[in-house]
Amino acid sequence: MPKLPLSPSGKRSFSTIPADQKLALISSYSETLRKLARSTEAVGRADMLPRLIQVADGLDSMATAIAETEAGAVVMARAARLIRATEGMLASMSSSSVVH
Secondary structure, X not given: OOOOOOOOOOHHHHHOOOHHHXXXXXXXXXXXXXXXXXXXXXXXXXXXXXXXXXXHHHHHHOHHHHHHOOHXXXXXXXXXXXXXXXXXXXXXXXXXXXXX
16 A cells, blocks of 8 residues: 555644645545555455545545535545555454464
């Protein structure tokens, strides 16, 4: 998974990114969420798949609004946290299934 350029405390940095780069970042987050969603089945958390896809779809459908508003910085920071938390959960669950 790619390193996320925004941290939860990096809300202000999103505001300084040019609009075209914001849209590219939003697309990148959406694709990362879709990849994570597909990975959830492998660790027995298929229940997460539709929810992560729904968040990715929301990012895609609201990309312009996210890129153009201050609230977009909050949305992206929360998306970054969701991605990191999901990556951590998947890593933890996949390593524990290897041990057992």
